[in-house]
Amino acid sequence: METTLRDLGTVAGAPASGDGVREIVGVLGGMGPAATADFFAKLVRATPARVDQDHLRTIIWSDPTIPDRTAALLSGGTDPTPWLLAGARMLRAAGAGVIAVPCNTAHAFLPSVQADVGVPFVHMIEETVLHIRSRLPRVRRVGLLSTTGTQASALYDEALRRHGLEPVVPQAAAQSRVMAGIARVKAGVVDERTAWLVASAALELIDAGAETLVAGCTELPMALEATEFDVPVIDPTQVLAEAVVAAVGRPHAA
Structure with missing residues (x-):
């Protein structure tokens, strides 16, 4: 049968x-x-x-x-x-x-x-925001690394604001680097160049006041795997x- x-x-x-x-x-x-x-x-x-x-x-x-x-x-x-x-x-x-x-x-x-x-x-996305509120209760400003589509949908922005958090997003040039890094991971290229494209945008968010970072595209944790920052990095895939x-x-x- x-x-x-x-x-x-x-x-x-x-x-x-x-x-x-x-x-x-x-x-x-x-x-x-x-x-x-x-x-x-x-x-x-x-x-x-x-x-x-x-x-x-x-x-x-x-x-x-x-x-x-x-x-x-x-x-x-x-x-x-x-x-x-x-x-x-x-x-x-x-x-x-x-x-x-x-x-x-x-x-x-x-x-x-x-x-x-x-x-x-x-x-x-909701679970990621709840994770931030639970694990990082003093954090208020959250740096968001994601696709331009996620940025445009405001999914994270709305969820963060519902929980009293302020999103910090990349400027246009930095966002272009994030998208380039994502594209490289999708193409199977995870190297120093890939890490730099994303990390440079992340550092700009930290300079703009982000107290934590969200790797809000499922390719980004792979791009940032060997990179360390002075603020916590949240991996929504792990969450x-x-x-x-x-x-x-x-x-x-x-």
């Missing part, structure tokens, strides 16, 4: 989510593939586990054909919503009980996707991984 996506959650006699195991985590990724792989590695590390069976059941849909989110927001590019919706529906059909999207800019398109799919999404682990929680009772 052919196994369909809908059967995957209980294939081969595996227990359903209410039978002593946790919800299946769906990852709506591919934006870009390296960022999705980075998220999964951080999800594994964030999970308190001693053996394989302690880890989370995870379904990853990595679709690099999803149209560019920044182009859709800024210049009339193809709306990525149909691709995001198709991926989320696939994850739901495969048994996902919670969905994570390791792409900051894609969150501008998620409200309609979640409304259609009806599966809870762990909201990367999302920890939030997913918290959302899924302990296994349900059998």
Whole structure:
């Protein structure tokens, strides 16, 4: 008998989510593939586990054909919503009980996707802002490194201001360097030049009064991995991984 996506959650006699195991985590990724792989590695590390069976059941849909989110927001590019919706529906059909999207800019398109799919999404941007308020209670000015699309959507700006925080964003020239750094990571080039492009913009934010930095594009933590600053750097990919682990929680009772 052919196994369909809908059967995957209980294939081969595996227990359903209410039978002593946790919800299946769906990852709506591919934006870009390296960022999705980075998220999964951080999800594994964030999970308190001693053996394989302690880890989370995870379904990853990595679709690099999803149209560019920044182009859709800024210049009339193809709306990525149909691709995001198709991926989320696939994850739901495969048994996902919670969905994570390791792409900051894609969150501008998620409200309609979640409304259609009806599966809870762990909201990367909201979780990042809550993380700042919880871990850095004295911080008020937050430097935001992100795509120009995320900047234009004001997703972080609005979330930060709701929680009494002030966003500090790059000037045009610095923002161009951030985008160039992101493009290099997407092309598989993570080197000193890539780090300098992003770090130089970060230092300008610190000079402008930022008390912490948010690496608000999932390529940016990879670009900044070997760079140190005088202020804390928040990695939303790591925050999302920890939030997913918290959302899924302990296994349900059998």
